[in-house]
Amino acid sequence: MRSRAQSVIHGGFRADIQGLRALAVGLVALDHANVGPFTGGFVGVDVFFVISGYLITSLLLREADRSGTVSLREFYARRARRILPAALLVILATIALAVLFLDGGAALLVGEQALWATFFAANVKFAIDSTDYFAADQPASPLQHYWSLAVEEQFYLVWPLLLLGVLVLLRRRFGGPHRPALLVLVVAVTASFAWSLYATSTSPLSAYFSTPARAWELGLGALAAAALPWISRVRPGALAAGSWVGLGMVVVAALAYTPATAFPGYAAALPVVGAVLLIIGGAGSSITTWGPQRMLSLAPLRAVGDWSYSLYLWHWPLIIVAEYRYGEVSGLRGVLVLAVATVLAALTYRFVETPFRTAGLLTRPTRGRTRSLLLYPAMVMVVVPSVAAANHVVRAGLDDGGSAISTENYGQADDAPTADFSEDPYRALVQASVLAARNGMEVPAGLDPDPLVLKENIPPLGDCEYFGVPTEELGLCPRGDLEGDKTMILIGDSHARQWIPALERIAEQRGYVAYFLVREGCPAVDQTPWLANGTGPNEACAEFQDWAAEQVREMRPEITLMGTDANERGYADENGEQVVDDAGVEAMVESGMEAQIERIQPYSGRTVILGDPPIHEISPVKCLTERDPTLRGCLSPPEERSIVMADATRRAAEATGAEFLETEQWFCWDDVCPTVVGDLVTHRDVEHISMPYSEYLAPEIARKLDLGEVTPP
Numbered sequence: 001m002r003s004r005a006q007s008v009i010h011g012g013f014r015a016d017i018q019g020l021r022a023l024a025v026g027l028v029a030l031d032h033a034n035v036g037p038f039t040g041g042f043v044g045v046d047v048f049f050v051i052s053g054y055l056i057t058s059l060l061l062r063e064a065d066r067s068g069t070v071s072l073r074e075f076y077a078r079r080a081r082r083i084l085p086a087a088l089l090v091i092l093a094t095i096a097l098a099v100l101f102l103d104g105g106a107a108l109l110v111g112e113q114a115l116w117a118t119f120f121a122a123n124v125k126f127a128i129d130s131t132d133y134f135a136a137d138q139p140a141s142p143l144q145h146y147w148s149l150a151v152e153e154q155f156y157l158v159w160p161l162l163l164l165g166v167l168v169l170l171r172r173r174f175g176g177p178h179r180p181a182l183l184v185l186v187v188a189v190t191a192s193f194a195w196s197l198y199a200t201s202t203s204p205l206s207a208y209f210s211t212p213a214r215a216w217e218l219g220l221g222a223l224a225a226a227a228l229p230w231i232s233r234v235r236p237g238a239l240a241a242g243s244w245v246g247l248g249m250v251v252v253a254a255l256a257y258t259p260a261t262a263f264p265g266y267a268a269a270l271p272v273v274g275a276v277l278l279i280i281g282g283a284g285s286s287i288t289t290w291g292p293q294r295m296l297s298l299a300p301l302r303a304v305g306d307w308s309y310s311l312y313l314w315h316w317p318l319i320i321v322a323e324y325r326y327g328e329v330s331g332l333r334g335v336l337v338l339a340v341a342t343v344l345a346a347l348t349y350r351f352v353e354t355p356f357r358t359a360g361l362l363t364r365p366t367r368g369r370t371r372s373l374l375l376y377p378a379m380v381m382v383v384v385p386s387v388a389a390a391n392h393v394v395r396a397g398l399d400d401g402g403s404a405i406s407t408e409n410y411g412q413a414d415d416a417p418t419a420d421f422s423e424d425p426y427r428a429l430v431q432a433s434v435l436a437a438r439n440g441m442e443v444p445a446g447l448d449p450d451p452l453v454l455k456e457n458i459p460p461l462g463d464c465e466y467f468g469v470p471t472e473e474l475g476l477c478p479r480g481d482l483e484g485d486k487t488m489i490l491i492g493d494s495h496a497r498q499w500i501p502a503l504e505r506i507a508e509q510r511g512y513v514a515y516f517l518v519r520e521g522c523p524a525v526d527q528t529p530w531l532a533n534g535t536g537p538n539e540a541c542a543e544f545q546d547w548a549a550e551q552v553r554e555m556r557p558e559i560t561l562m563g564t565d566a567n568e569r570g571y572a573d574e575n576g577e578q579v580v581d582d583a584g585v586e587a588m589v590e591s592g593m594e595a596q597i598e599r600i601q602p603y604s605g606r607t608v609i610l611g612d613p614p615i616h617e618i619s620p621v622k623c624l625t626e627r628d629p630t631l632r633g634c635l636s637p638p639e640e641r642s643i644v645m646a647d648a649t650r651r652a653a654e655a656t657g658a659e660f661l662e663t664e665q666w667f668c669w670d671d672v673c674p675t676v677v678g679d680l681v682t683h684r685d686v687e688h689i690s691m692p693y694s695e696y697l698a699p700e701i702a703r704k705l706d707l708g709e710v711t712p713p
Helices: 004-010 015-032 041-067 072-101 104-118 122-130 146-174 178-202 211-226 236-256 266-281 299-326 331-358 367-373 375-396 425-438 451-456 500-510 539-555 582-603 620-625 640-656 691-696 698-704
Strands: 486-492 512-518 559-563 606-610 659-661
Touching (some): 104 451, 122 146, 178 211, 178 266, 500 512
Parallel strands (some): 486 512
């Protein structure tokens, strides 16, 4: 006779797996809420993948053993009852939270992401965003965690179909479903793991969200289920020992890994294999009492395991909204947020998950399955109009506004003396805009660009988007006056790209053929920047810098302009080590700019360094699209580091005899930088200026550089 602990573990219900779910969701939630030392708690998602692959495949194989086939209709009906109700509830709640508590730009983005999540493609959306340089500085989405749900559902669109095909072809040869399943799973897991290694090394940001790069994790859990007939013959002591090793592997990963760990790749093998060992450790025909399964079967862990799906859904949007409203979530604040999430999860499990999963209306043969399958179109029909309604509410709240700021109209009192503005009209308008904010003037109507679409306000490069393009495939795209007899070249990163609207207008009107040799994340200094993922030097950037210098040597332009950011990730020194401290980066920016100027100067009629405008500390999207926005709320102090780094490029220009174009006066005055100048939004984000403002400055830039008269836009 089995002991009580054994019966709990080996009945139709695996209590230890519920405890493992609790461990997984706990690691994820504690990591996200910055509670405790679990910097690698994100591996809990990988544990979930293994559990899901094991349990789902066990169900499919039991059905195949019993009936000789797999009912796809029944399978997808079960999945719909299991995941859709809670997923829909949290999506709708997140949309509402975004409208109530986030700024308008963020709320619109949440609506867009809700649609991707509804169609189980959130991982695709976040992979696109994560590899988009200009989206990298956006705050995390409150729906970002739906990427893992998308990966699972994409996997389960394919795996049952594949298993059914294998059963049809190979069942008679092997005499049962387990061997055919093992065969196809070994091939699939090997292929997926190989792809995961490659994708993580070449494009780690997109690999993180990739279904092909993650499928092996679900597949390894499925492989454990297919191997159960053989696993059950292993000695209980060996299974128990393996279970403790597996638990240690998961915990070590959660404690040792950080967001800088290249993932999934090799690193994912530690928690994934650990989860497999824990699962198979409780799958033998008998079990020793000294394995971790008894601990994982304790009632509190089983309860959290029951709530784990809903807890996973609820915790992340609550953390993101709390961070937006109150600042960093960590410590006690993190504990409070997780407590609220746990209460909501328990309620969701009791009143949403359980009724939908067990209701006779949805579980009866034939009709119940049909009704269950209709849950998905019903979900789409609810989410789409909800997003539309939320977007209408957001846009309606931003329709009003006052008149444009000018040197005659800056919110001054009727009896106030006239301000003493600069004779330079561009600088004078900046001064008037600062005074308008301090005087409480209303935000102007009809801002350009529309604050709700600022994130899309990026100068286009057409066929010459060089980011991610191999050096041997780089080409040239002439712009400006294609019949012009002079050549202009712009070199640098996204902080050079922001000047394209101004320079193209100058080129068109002053007879220059313009070439914009810009690559995001690749500063215009002769230094190798560190990769965004923290894995090492960006050698592709170094190759691009060499290629851009070679174009100058070949074309010998009348004027070469360079714009650059300081690169917060730092640079690689002569030994290939990362230099990230401000003093070290400043020195490398200065010396690297001098070296780059010296490479280019002999082949260019003029060499001009574009001073980088100070970085803002207030997001323009956030301050202009929050409820009741004010110009004062959009006054930002300049980031001191950006001023220091711009000064380093100035010194490099002075040391080499290159020209330096000061730009700070067009953005800041009296130690503050207005987000709105006149009726123009100066920045698309805290770092990059907007296209309309760049083009607005074209006549002044042309005048400062003695390039001739240029008409304003």
